[in-house]
Amino acid sequence: MAADLNELALSIFAVVLGITLWITFWASRRTSSAADFWAAGRGISGVQNGFAIAGDYMSAASFLGIAGLIFLFGFDGFLYSVGFLVAFLTVLFLLAERMRNAGKYTIADVLSFRLKQEPARVAAASGTLAVAAFYLIAQMVGAGVLIQALVGLSFTTSVLITGIFMLCYVVFGGMLATTWVQIVKxxxxxxxxxxxxxxxxxxxxGNPIDLFNKARDESPSGDAYLAPGLFYTNPIDTVSLGLGLVLGTAGLPHILMRFFTVPNAKAARSSVVWAVFLIGAFYVMTTALGFGARAILGTGGEAAAGAGGNLAAPLLAEELGGGPGTLGGDLMLAVIAAVAFATILAVVAGLVISASGAVAHDLWSGVIRRGRESEHEEVLVARIAAISIGAIAIAVAIIGGQGLNVSFMVGLAFAVAASANFPALLLALTWKRFNTTGAITGVAVGVISSIFLVIVSPKVWPGPDSEGSPIGWTLANPGIVSIPLGFLGCYLGTVLSRSSAAERSFHELNVRAETGIGAEGAVAH
Known part of the structure; x- marks a missing residue:
């Protein structure tokens, strides 16, 4: 059931949509080749890409979800802010420069450079599609719930609007439109x-210490609000969550694809530095918003913020603007609603272009056509794939949407990325002996183990009369087990197989990854 229509928020939405549609029209006139569609012609600067990465990474779950968790659980919610920020240091030190030099458009390009083309591409595409599917559906459901609550449109209408505009960006503007939508966001x-x-x-x-003290005083948990254990009572679960967040980011395909849009490795490093700065500042502010919501709204705001606290930040904005029913309060709420909408649009566009890359570039061009098709055909298949993937995500979100647990879906996406994509990608770039069998085994073990352990976790296992996990599994996040299993699968698949390590030598890949010599579209240093 939709809330009362918020006409002010709707008008600001229209302005945001107008800006993004103009960007799409502008980008469509500059998108003709495969390099334009997948990598924005490799013409994005380090600063621009840093803003785009930040726009791609900071989802509505980050903005509203983390502020809500801090509002409800204090210190334990703050752990999410720390985890998301530290995650980008992993990307900076391990993957950013090497990914830009070693690949072309997708994760599969890196793996297939030294491994057997077809099986490596199938394995990488499987991991990419698994991550993108869970993440995309979560974002679509989140769009429906948030826009319904903040603007008053129905859940179905909200999901349809998000999906249609997302497809416009990807289908007509490709990576260039997606990049600039992410920068605006x-x-x-x-x-x-x-x-x-x-x-x-x-x-x-003006005193941050007073902020924490007042938040503690307004919490019914008292001193426990500023101490660990209010939300994550099991320390092992906390460690598992941290591993999933930190290593999962380094395996998210829509984030890693961004490194192929810059002209050289120097720009790739610069883009991550800018992204870390922006994301770090954002999560510091998100922390202030979460504790601020508790300090200013108090216990009286808990019911309105919802069970997950997702509306704590919008309610805080409304209160700071003058309160419900005032012009300032309504304006602040409308602006936050528009920001949340732009946030979701940018993230889902990045997810769709990475998923369509797995289908068109990796599976169609690399496996089915074996590189024999034209660039025009690849872009055409990519657009068809984007429409198909978007339509499926819209349908799933609408049909089963409001019954899906969004936090579970996002957590599963990170768990799959950390357990499947990250081990195979890291070992391909660093282990001389690593081979195709190892990559296939590692991705398969990572995907299956992470999905299985989430399904049987106590927060997911179905049934109102369920007594918990059927195998006695007690952790909400599988990372502490599934990530080592992913690495173990890569190791055992490699050492127990007789297949040759590569079509190209590790040394050739290593030189290219470290220096950029031979990288697609690379600019001389």
Missing amino acids: AVMLMGAATALTIMVLVKIG
């Missing part, structure tokens, strides 16, 4: 978070 999100943080600090007197 990052600027909007950082601007809104900065303004709200300043208003929170002014409201409580």
